[in-house]
Amino acid sequence: MAEIMYWEALLRAQDEEMARDPMVICMGEDIGVAGGTYKATKGLFEKYGEKRVMDTPISEGGFTGLGIGASFLGVRPVIEIMSVNFAWLAMDQMFNSAAKVRYMSGGQLSAPCVFRSAGGAAHQLGAQHSARMEKVFMGIAGLRVVTPSNPKQAYGLLKSAIRSNDPVFINEHELMYNMKGEVPDSEYLHPLEGSEIARTGSDVTLFGYNISVHWCLKAAEILQTQHGISAEVIDLYCLSPLDRAGIRKSVSKTHRAVIAEEDEAPVGVGSEIIAIINEECFFELDAAPVRVHSAFVPQPYNHTLEAAAIPDHDDVIRAVLKLFGKA
Amino acid sequence: MTLDDKKRVLQEMVLHRRFEERCYQAYIERKIGGFLHLYPGQEACCNGVMEAARPGHDYVITGYRDHIHAIKCGSDPKVVMAELYGKATGSSKGRGGSMHIFDAAHRFMGGYALVGGPFPLAAGMAKAIQMQGGDEISICFLGDAANNQGVFHETMNMAKLWNLPVLFVCENNLYGIGTSLDRSTAVVDQYKRVCAYGVEAAQCDGQDIDVVYEHAKVAVDHVRSGKGPYFLELMTYRYRGHSMSDSRGYRSREEEDHWKLRDPINILRDKLIAAGKLTMDEFQQLERNTDAYIETEVIAFAESSPEPDVSELEHYVLA
Ligand SMILES: Cc1ncc(C[n+]2csc(CCOP(=O)(O)OP(=O)(O)O)c2C)c(N)n1
Numbered sequence: 001m002a003e004i005m006y007w008e009a010l011l012r013a014q015d016e017e018m019a020r021d022p023m024v025i026c027m028g029e030d031i032g033v034a035g036g037t038y039k040a041t042k043g044l045f046e047k048y049g050e051k052r053v054m055d056t057p058i059s060e061g062g063f064t065g066l067g068i069g070a071s072f073l074g075v076r077p078v079i080e081i082m083s084v085n086f087a088w089l090a091m092d093q094m095f096n097s098a099a100k101v102r103y104m105s106g107g108q109l110s111a112p113c114v115f116r117s118a119g120g121a122a123h124q125l126g127a128q129h130s131a132r133m134e135k136v137f138m139g140i141a142g143l144r145v146v147t148p149s150n151p152k153q154a155y156g157l158l159k160s161a162i163r164s165n166d167p168v169f170i171n172e173h174e175l176m177y178n179m180k181g182e183v184p185d186s187e188y189l190h191p192l193e194g195s196e197i198a199r200t201g202s203d204v205t206l207f208g209y210n211i212s213v214h215w216c217l218k219a220a221e222i223l224q225t226q227h228g229i230s231a232e233v234i235d236l237y238c239l240s241p242l243d244r245a246g247i248r249k250s251v252s253k254t255h256r257a258v259i260a261e262e263d264e265a266p267v268g269v270g271s272e273i274i275a276i277i278n279e280e281c282f283f284e285l286d287a288a289p290v291r292v293h294s295a296f297v298p299q300p301y302n303h304t305l306e307a308a309a310i311p312d313h314d315d316v317i318r319a320v321l322k323l324f325g326k327a
Numbered sequence: 328m329t330l331d332d333k334k335r336v337l338q339e340m341v342l343h344r345r346f347e348e349r350c351y352q353a354y355i356e357r358k359i360g361g362f363l364h365l366y367p368g369q370e371a372c373c374n375g376v377m378e379a380a381r382p383g384h385d386y387v388i389t390g391y392r393d394h395i396h397a398i399k400c401g402s403d404p405k406v407v408m409a410e411l412y413g414k415a416t417g418s419s420k421g422r423g424g425s426m427h428i429f430d431a432a433h434r435f436m437g438g439y440a441l442v443g444g445p446f447p448l449a450a451g452m453a454k455a456i457q458m459q460g461g462d463e464i465s466i467c468f469l470g471d472a473a474n475n476q477g478v479f480h481e482t483m484n485m486a487k488l489w490n491l492p493v494l495f496v497c498e499n500n501l502y503g504i505g506t507s508l509d510r511s512t513a514v515v516d517q518y519k520r521v522c523a524y525g526v527e528a529a530q531c532d533g534q535d536i537d538v539v540y541e542h543a544k545v546a547v548d549h550v551r552s553g554k555g556p557y558f559l560e561l562m563t564y565r566y567r568g569h570s571m572s573d574s575r576g577y578r579s580r581e582e583e584d585h586w587k588l589r590d591p592i593n594i595l596r597d598k599l600i601a602a603g604k605l606t607m608d609e610f611q612q613l614e615r616n617t618d619a620y621i622e623t624e625v626i627a628f629a630e631s632s633p634e635p636d637v638s639e640l641e642h643y644v645l646a
């Protein structure tokens with residue numbers, strides 16, 4: 001197992017899939033000659049040429065729709081949206097065309113395309129470059145949503161997404177492209193559904209996805225060493241469909257739940273997980289579940305304000321201690 | 328087109344007209360729900376273009392005024408009507424409705440209800456054809472008002488940039504719902520708008536199928552021979568309201584009567600009579616036979632078909 005960066009994992013997945021299947025193409029702004037904003041397509045232009053690694057005009061609605069139309073005929077486009085904030089311009093095509101075409105054609109057509117985008121808040125990029133939008137995507141029937149928390153998932157989920165016959169949205173994170181992690185040397189396909197136990201524990205379940213998995217892991221470590229609380233961390237790499245069974249299983253074991261999300265409440269992963277806990281295992285609970293989330297404001301520019309708006313592992317620890325009456 | 332071809336097309340156009348008029352009736356009877364957009368008046372557009380193209384081989388995509396485009400590509404009118412009735416035997420098994428007819432087997436890639444939505448999808452299908460090396464072309468039929476969407480411009484740019492085999496047919500019926508073109512659009516000649524993107528374009532009469540066919544032939548040959556996208560604007564008129572709730576208060580009865588003087592079916596009928604290929608009696612017989620077919624086959628099929636099974640509500644969401 002080699003240690004590689006998150007962006008290298010995405011690149012390796014695309015490279016392998018393009019080599020395997022001539023119908024796999026990549027599309028997006030600055031992904032070709034320039035190598036990609038986050039390097040996820042670096043070198044592919046030279047290797048596969050401009051017909052398969054397409055530098056698109058700045059026309060998110062247009063090129064997303066074009067990729068979807070190509071997918072109707074068996075092309076498998078990986079469509080990079082430079083920043084998830086720009087995905088609003090592509091959502092008509094993602095939602096009205098890709099996500100609905102199978103249903104409204106009674107199963108005749110499908111849109112096997114992948115949308116990849118840099119989500120999350122980076123540092124001081126301001127309101128129009130720091131939005132989180134997973135809450136929007138996960139509420140759309142007909143669209144799969146995955147969000148890798150490490151390079152292994154980035155590699156395996158992207159490969160599986162390319163081979164899926166459904167449209168898949170992959171929510172990446174601006175701050176995670178240089179994260180290092182072990183990725184199997186041999187080919188690896190990650191399941192598109194389910195969840196992973198990132199750390200086992202017995203007193204409380206911490207639910208995270210993408211960057212918040214790392215807050216949860218750090219919080220769990222501190223909770224164990226400094227407070228004697230054993231936290232289980234569940235990595236919800238799949239946001240749609242959510243892993244109801246996995247959520248039930250862990251909460252039934254620990255009887256307490258904290259959900260950590262970088263997206264703001266109201267409406268989102270936290271509220272959805274709490275609804276699922278209510279539906280699946282309400283009577284297993286020893287305390288009301290708690291969500292940790294961003295403030296309900298457009299992302300501020302000022303460093304201190306920004307830090308105050310976005311939670312981190314400390315907020316997760318505080319939420320857990322409160323659950324145990326220790327704060 | 329030979330005279331025999333024209334006679335066959337006349338029969339098809341009569342079916343297309345009577346089918347739509349029967350839909351109108353079924354809607355009044357509440358057999359058909361939702362929005363219903365009808366095609367009478369515009370028949371020469373779809374027929375003229377598709378006679379120059381290869382129905383069932385070329386990929387066709389359009390908006391919500393889609394029944395006739397599907398039938399022209401090869402869909403069974405029974406299955407289309409059953410979809411309008413929301414039945415399990417419908418083209419989308421009752422999940423689509425009037426605005427979402429699909430027939431993948433005949434390469435009719437669907438009716439879409441977001442104005443302008445099909446533009447990039449059509450270009451994408453052309454990209455797939457280009458990659459796969461087939462001799463098909465992608466044909467996108469949309470209205471005049473769709474050209475004011477951003478994706479229209481984005482798509483024209485990309486189609487030309489990547490030399491995609493896509494034919495855009497603009498059925499210019501002078502209105503988007505109740506807003507006339509000159510009140511919504513600074514440049515009313517639609518074909519002029521794509522010049523900015525270097526896309527080859529032409530405008531012609533959309534009521535005389537011979538004229539449509541001649542222009543469509545040039546357009547189809549251009550696209551199929553690898554010369555890139557083409558935009559063909561056909562000047563036409565819809566007789567009925569935009570959809571069923573439209574009382575047409577935004578236009579005069581004189582204007583409507585003026586256009587009905589140039590009815591696409593009558594134009595073709597009269598040419599065939601003049602050529603000695605058809606008599607008025609024969610034509611009237613054709614209309615009666617068509618109505619009988621629609622009643623005894625098409626409507627009967629839709630009426631007698633089962634409703635979709637509610638236990639299958641969640642089928643066809645994911646693969
Ligand atoms: C994105 C979007 N905006 C508005 C509408 C409502 N709408 C439906 S049809 C229509 C007019 C379209 O006119 P045109 O493109 O000329 O086609 P026609 O109906 O004349 O064939 C409008 C505004 C819609 N369906 N989709």
Ligand SMILES: [Mg+2]
Nearest residue numbers: 470471502503
């Ligand atoms: Mg119109």
